[in-house]
Amino acid sequence: MPEARQALEQFKIEVAQEFGVDDPRSLASNHTGYIVRKLVEMGEQQLIDNNKNN
Numbered sequence: 001m002p003e004a005r006q007a008l009e010q011f012k013i014e015v016a017q018e019f020g021v022d023d024p025r026s027l028a029s030n031h032t033g034y035i036v037r038k039l040v041e042m043g044e045q046q047l048i049d050n051n052k053n054n
Contacts, residue, residue, distance in 0.1 A: 011035070 009024075015035050016024040027035075 011039070 012024040012027070012035060015031065015038070016022070016027055019027065019031055021027055021031070
């Protein structure tokens with residue numbers, strides 16, 4: 001899904017900037033672990049929010 005890929009790339013850029021890294025491709029593995037944890041947290045929150053609205 002192109003929209004999802006674009007959103008993920010934007011998220012990586014934002015996280016890289018938080019770590020002071022210019023190029024998201026140069027993030028270390030611990031940074032990418034942080035990204036995955038953040039994505040899981042965001043997904044969980046969306047599920048919670050969706051369940052509250054239904």
